Amino acid sequence: MILTDTSQTLPLNRPAEPGASGRQLDVRVRLVIALATSVAVLLLSHPMTLAMLSLTGAIYMAMLRRWRVQIICYCVLLFLGGLSVLFLYILQIFLPMMRNTSPSAMLVPLLRMLALLHAVMPLALSLKLREVLSVMKTLRFPRALYLPLSVTIRFIPGLVYDLRQIRDCLRLRGFRGWALLRPRFWLLPVIFRCLFLSDELAVSAELKGVGYGRPTHLESKKFLRANNLAALVALLSILAGVLWMDRSLPQAITSMHTNAAGLKSGGHHARHGNQPAQRKTHAEP
Amino acid sequence: MLSLDKITYAYPFQDAPVLRDISLSVKPGQTILVTGPSGGGKSTLLRLMNGLIPHVHGGQIQGRLQLAGRDMAGMLLREISQKVSTLFQDPAKQFLALTVRDEIAFALEWRESDPRVVAEKTELAIETFGLAELRDASIYELSDGQKQKVALASVAALSPKVMTLDEPTANLDPQASADLAGHLARLKSQGVTLLIADHRLAWLRGMVDRVIVIDHGRAVATGEWSILEDVDFRKSFGLRAVDLPGCEGVIKVNAESIDSLVLWDNLTFGYRGRGVLFENETFRIPPNAVTALTGPNGCGKTTLARLMAGLIKPKRGSLQLRSNPIRPGDLLRTTGMAMQNSELQLYQRTVLDEIISAGAGLDIDAAREWLGRFGLKEFASRHPQSLSGGQKQRLVVACAAARAGELLILDEPTSGLDGAQMYALADLLEQRRSAGRSSLVITHDIELIARVCTHEISLPLNTESPNHEPLEPQTLQETL
Numbered sequence: 068m069i070l071t072d073t074s075q076t077l078p079l080n081r082p083a084e085p086g087a088s089g090r091q092l093d094v095r096v097r098l099v100i101a102l103a104t105s106v107a108v109l110l111l112s113h114p115m116t117l118a119m120l121s122l123t124g125a126i127y128m129a130m131l132r133r134w135r136v137q138i139i140c141y142c143v144l145l146f147l148g149g150l151s152v153l154f155l156y157i158l159q160i161f162l163p164m165m166r167n168t169s170p171s172a173m174l175v176p177l178l179r180m181l182a183l184l185h186a187v188m189p190l191a192l193s194l195k196l197r198e199v200l201s202v203m204k205t206l207r208f209p210r211a212l213y214l215p216l217s218v219t220i221r222f223i224p225g226l227v228y229d230l231r232q233i234r235d236c237l238r239l240r241g242f243r244g245w246a247l248l249r250p251r252f253w254l255l256p257v258i259f260r261c262l263f264l265s266d267e268l269a270v271s272a273e274l275k276g277v278g279y280g281r282p283t284h285l286e287s288k289k290f291l292r293a294n295n296l297a298a299l300v301a302l303l304s305i306l307a308g309v310l311w312m313d314r315s316l317p318q319a320i321t322s323m324h325t326n327a328a329g330l331k332s333g334g335h336h337a338r339h340g341n342q343p344a345q346r347k348t349h350a351e352p
Numbered sequence: 353m354l355s356l357d358k359i360t361y362a363y364p365f366q367d368a369p370v371l372r373d374i375s376l377s378v379k380p381g382q383t384i385l386v387t388g389p390s391g392g393g394k395s396t397l398l399r400l401m402n403g404l405i406p407h408v409h410g411g412q413i414q415g416r417l418q419l420a421g422r423d424m425a426g427m428l429l430r431e432i433s434q435k436v437s438t439l440f441q442d443p444a445k446q447f448l449a450l451t452v453r454d455e456i457a458f459a460l461e462w463r464e465s466d467p468r469v470v471a472e473k474t475e476l477a478i479e480t481f482g483l484a485e486l487r488d489a490s491i492y493e494l495s496d497g498q499k500q501k502v503a504l505a506s507v508a509a510l511s512p513k514v515m516t517l518d519e520p521t522a523n524l525d526p527q528a529s530a531d532l533a534g535h536l537a538r539l540k541s542q543g544v545t546l547l548i549a550d551h552r553l554a555w556l557r558g559m560v561d562r563v564i565v566i567d568h569g570r571a572v573a574t575g576e577w578s579i580l581e582d583v584d585f586r587k588s589f590g591l592r593a594v595d596l597p598g599c600e601g602v603i604k605v606n607a608e609s610i611d612s613l614v615l616w617d618n619l620t621f622g623y624r625g626r627g628v629l630f631e632n633e634t635f636r637i638p639p640n641a642v643t644a645l646t647g648p649n650g651c652g653k654t655t656l657a658r659l660m661a662g663l664i665k666p667k668r669g670s671l672q673l674r675s676n677p678i679r680p681g682d683l684l685r686t687t688g689m690a691m692q693n694s695e696l697q698l699y700q701r702t703v704l705d706e707i708i709s710a711g712a713g714l715d716i717d718a719a720r721e722w723l724g725r726f727g728l729k730e731f732a733s734r735h736p737q738s739l740s741g742g743q744k745q746r747l748v749v750a751c752a753a754a755r756a757g758e759l760l761i762l763d764e765p766t767s768g769l770d771g772a773q774m775y776a777l778a779d780l781l782e783q784r785r786s787a788g789r790s791s792l793v794i795t796h797d798i799e800l801i802a803r804v805c806t807h808e809i810s811l812p813l814n815t816e817s818p819n820h821e822p823l824e825p826q827t828l829q830e831t832l
Contacts, residue, residue, distance in 0.1 A: 218448060224492065229696055235663050236697040239689050240710055240755070256696040259737045263695060264445060270408055271446035274438050276462035279430045283467050 097190045100127070100302050104186035108179040117178035124185025131189050140184055148177045210282060218268060229260055353514060353545050354378040354401060359415035361400060370396045372569045374415075380513070383536075383546040383559055385577075388566040389590045390742045390770045394549040397566065398516045401547055403432030420513065434463070437512035441519040441768070443503035444491070452486045452494070453478065456506045463510065477509035481535060495650055497528025504535055514545040521552050522767040525648060525796040526596070529555040551770045553580060554596045554798075565589055590772030597802035605636060605643060605809045612636040612672065613758060613790045614660055614683070619669035621659065629655060630666075635809065637759065637792055639674070642781045644801045645794045647811030653794045654691075656811065657761050660792060661687045673758070688756025691763045694744040698736035703728060703747060706736045711754030719754070725780070726750040727773075742768055753780060760784060760791040766800050778804040 104124065111117055128137055151173045158165045203213040233256050237247050272278070356376040362369040371393045378384055386394045399405040406413055407429040417424040419435060440446050449455040457474040464470045478487055481501055486494065494502065500520060507515060517536075521529040533555050540546055540559065548556065563580055565573040567589055573579060580586060580594050603610070614637040622628035629652045637643055637660060645653050658664045662683030671678055673686070688710075691697060700706040707719045714722070723729045726746040731739060736747060749765050760781075766774045774797070781791050781804045795801060801808065 214448070217450060220450070229693070232691055232693060232696050235658065235661075235689075236691065238663060238684060239661065239687065239752075241685075241712055252699050255699045255737070259695045260693070267440070267445040268448070270404060271440070272448060273408060273429055274402070274404075274433045275448065275459035276430060276433060277448075279462060282461045283465055283470060 096299055096302070099299060101186045101190045103302060104182055108182050111179075112175055114174055114178060117175060117182055121178055121181040121185060124182050128185045128189050131192055133192055136188070136192060140188060144177065144181060144184065147180070148173060151177070210277075214277070222264065226257075229257065233257070353380045353382075353420060354547075355416075355418045356400070357416040357418075359400065359413065359417060361396065361405065361414070362412045363396075364410045370569050371400070371566075374566075374569075374571050376564065376571070376574075378514075378545055378547070378562075380545055381540065381543045382561045383540055383548065383556075385553075385556055385560040385563045386547065386549040386566060387551065387553065387563065387580075387591060388572070388770075390551070390768070390773060391740060392566045393569045394566055395518055396569075398438075398518050398547060398549050401514070402436045402438045402516045403427070403429045404438075407432075434510075435512060436514040436516060437507035437510055439500075439503055439507055439515065439517040439520055441522045443496075443499040446503060447491050447499075450490060452483055452489050452491065452502050455491060455502055456483075456509055459506060459510055473509050473511075477505040481505040481508070495528075495648065496523045497525065497531060500524060500528065500532060501535070504532065508535075508539060508544075512544065514547065515539065516547045516549075518549050519551065519768060520548070521550065521555055523764070523796075525646075526555075526798060527648075533559060551592055551768070553592050553594045557594060565591070586771065590770045590775075592771040592774065593799055596798045599798065599802050599805070599808070602644065602801060602805050602808045605638060605807045610636060610638050610807075613639040613641075613674060615672040615675075616659060616666070617670045617672070619659070619666050621655065621664075621666040621669070623655075632668075635660070637790055637809075638807050639790055640785055640788050641806045642785050642791045642793065642804050643807040643809060644805040645792055645809050645811070646796070646801070651811040653811055654763060656809075657689070657763060657792060657794055660759070661689045661761055663689075683759075686757035687759045687761060688752035688754070689761040689763070690748045690752035690765060692767075694741070694748040695737060697748045697751070698744060700736060702733050703736050703739070704732040706747060707751055707754055710751030714754055722750050722754045726776075742773070745769070746773070749777065753784075756784075756789070756791075758789060760789070761794075762791065763794045764796070765793065766795060766797045774800060775803070 104120070107120060108117070111120065125137075131137075152170045155165070155168060155170060155173065159168070203216075230253070233253060234247070237252055242252070354376070355378070356374055359371055359374045360369050361371040374397065376384075386397055388394055396405065399409060400413070400417060403424065405411060413425070419427065419432060424432060447455050449458045453474060456477050457470055460470045460473055464473070478484055481504065483498075483502065483505060486498065486502075491499065491502070500523075504520075520532060524532065529552075536546060536548075537559055548560075550556065557577065560577050563573075563575055563577060564571050565579075572589065573585070577594075580591065586592070586594070616633075616635045619630050619633050619635060620628065621630045635656060645657065647653050655664070659666060659680070660683070662680040665680050671680055671683070673683065698706055700709050703723065704716070704719055707722055708714050708716070711719065711722065720729060720732065723732055726749065728739075728743060728747055728750065731743065736744065739747065745765070745768060749762060752762065753760055765777055769777065778800060781793070784791055785804075785806070793800065793805065
């Protein structure tokens with residue numbers, strides 16, 4: 068497997084523009100931002116607060132300076148929004164009960180998607196898998212978790228290269244069109260390739276002492292640098308502000324609580340009330 | 353340091369021993385070269401010495417094997433690997449981390465309890481092997497020579513007493529081989545015992561204390577380097593040259609006056625997102641010629657070969673075959689190509705089916721004849737993937753040669769081949785040339801170039817001098 072010419076990053080993980088501020092943030096901060104936003108969009112339901120969160124997120128995403136991707140994301144979101152409205156109108160034709168639903172009801176879900184997109188896309192666009200593995204190592208994740216992941220990730224570009232080579236070989240042998248798609252032509256070489264590679268890697272791991280005793284860890288970069296800490300504080304402040312402003316939050320929590328209680332009691336009924344009744348109905352005839 | 357007393361070994365489920373009655377005593381700091389024909393048992397001998405046999409491969413061992421005065425039969429692989437480190441032919445297959453620093457630190461992390469010691473030893477290895485600039489580089493970004501250097505640094509960081517190296521220069525160009533030789537010479541001067549199995553001999557001149565020639569599992573000759581100087585001796589065991597020949601007679605193909613079988617004019621090509629590799633370049637393959645395509649790793653040799661085979665289309669450029677404009681796809685019909693990684697090019701049920709599938713319209717007799725030319729006739733009914741690495745490589749070359757019409761392209765066909773097999777390949781290329789057909793060979797193998805190549809394309813084109821200057825023995829000794 069030749070790995071020399073292969074980029075270390077997957078297509079989505081192409082690095083951000085040089086000097087982009089978003090890229091300078093520690094991967095842990097970016098992960099926390101994505102996680103916190105995911106939780107926030109679950110809790111928030113007021114269009115204004117969601118819009119504020121989306122605006123803050125837009126600035127955060129813009130720090131990457133991947134304008135083209137950002138615009139494409141917005142276009143996709145607009146398309147999805149348009150599609151939702153279109154289907155709403157279609158549903159209203161056939162389902163009278165839907166006629167009371169206004170198209171503006173689609174705004175909150177769309178804003179939620181927008182906020183989430185702003186938090187997740189910078190992570191996806193700027194993240195190097197190597198960094199994630201490094202963080203897993205620093206945070207003392209079990210080796211049994213990150214070592215196979217590391218090896219798998221390392222060989223993905225190689226697998227792409229291998230598949231290309233198989234295709235080239237088949238073309239050189241004169242196979243065209245559907246003949247190229249015979250599973251045997253692709254599976255057999257790949258399976259044997261993986262078998263040989265895994266054998267060699269296992270030997271290498273044995274010789275390097277993997278599995279003997281408890282490993283120590285090479286000192287890695289410190290968990291929090293000043294800029295990362297600042298970013299984390301800024302994020303928490305934004306979230307706190309947004310949460311404080313969202314007047315619907317108490318209702319949302321109450322509503323969630325009520326729903327949960329309702330589900331619990333409904334489930335109780337379902338288990339002890341409805342199901343036996345259904346069984347009875349089926350049994351009576 | 354190491355002693356083998358009448359060792360006989362057979363792999364599991366095999367009756368015939370691979371090694372027979374091998375006795376050897378290695379003193380600390382010695383460098384031992386194990387050479388001989390392919391399939392003779394060189395790699396098996398190294399596996400015995402680094403403990404992979406019997407701990408990983410199993411099998412039956414007779415005789416006594418000692419490491420630093422201890423019987424290896426009673427030692428765990430962990431104990432053996434603390435004293436004996438191993439460097440494989442393809443270093444990329446032994447990397448378990450993603451960056452140079454992490455890879456060098458990897459084995460240390462499993463052996464040292466103090467992170468500071470791990471860091472110190474890692475940094476020392478990085479500096480000693482001149483890898484400071486590549487400290488945080490991804491292993492994908494490294495050339496083959498750099499990968500081999502990183503692999504060597506990672507095993508040297510463990511401060512082994514013994515180091516086994518299995519064909520470490522098979523994928524390296526002469527310069528990278530010389531660099532490797534320099535690093536090994538330093539380790540030798542520090543008292544590390546080196547056990548090197550290799551077909552290529554020239555790069556080891558001046559460093560080896562003892563030579564063992566293994567053929568059919570037996571140590572057929574042992575002695576000092578001087579035993580290899582005998583041409584008849586080398587010929588009888590199919591060994592390669594001990595001095596690299598010059599390539600004075602090879603014609604550079606950059607000259608406009610040379611006729612062209614295949615001509616790419618004003619060629620511009622680059623992979624998406626990776627910039628331009630060739631810009632308005634002109635490449636030509638002469639007719640009735642064996643052309644070597646040389647250059648450092650990553651300079652675009654394989655890409656150019658794929659362009660010449662018609663496998664990829666350039667951004668710009670015009671293509672001609674015997675002065676007639678054609679489309680790249682048309683080249684596929686008249687070209688045979690053997691790439692690296694032979695197991696990816698074999699997918700039939702038997703060896704015979706494989707060559708029949710490759711050579712369009714080949715009947716069984718002709719297919720058997722092709723197999724016979726590559727010493728594969730007796731394996732006709734075997735599954736292609738069950739062959740050894742060298743046999744698979746020969747089968748892939750045979751398939752390409754059986755298919756090739758006007759042009760045969762081979763990508764590093766001699767890595768892992770012994771002298772006899774390399775000469776057989778050279779003969780095939782010469783026969784094609786005599787029959788008025790052309791071949792393009794991507795290679796670092798100076799012996800092959802000197803023996804059979806008539807022309808050379810040296811990449812990148814704008815360099816003044818060829819980048820594969822044959823290493824004079826003096827140059828290597830100076831390096832050492």
